[in-house]
Amino acid sequence: MTAEAAVVLCVLVAFTMALIWGLLVVAAQIRCVDAARIGARAAARQDPADAVVTVAREAAPRGARVTVGREGDQVRVTVVARPPVLSGLPFEVREESVAPAEETTGAEETAGAREEGP
DSSP: HHHHHHHHHHHHHHHHHHHHHHHHHHHHHHHHHHHHHHHHHHTTTTTOOHHHHHHHHHSSSOOOOEEEEETTTTEEEEEEESSSSTTTSOEEEEEEEEEEEEHHHHHHHHHHHHHOOO
């Protein structure tokens, strides 16, 4: 009976640790989503790239890498982070957010309003 209890106890501890690690990974993913969205909004407002990276890093998990880029009239912010605990594993969470730059959005709305008029 004692041997079975020891085995079950080890399995329960391992299962609990895996569950906690899974929750930490999900929390890191959610923080990456938030950071990418915040960074994309700042980049869409034409904030300087350094300011966008600073704002995104404040919302991201500790040690996250933030990349800001522009493709045509859209800005793209990517946040990559390693989840806490077991950081030795080659596992990363990544989130990317894209937003239209405000300068082109205003121009399209103005042009659209002119086309629809009588």
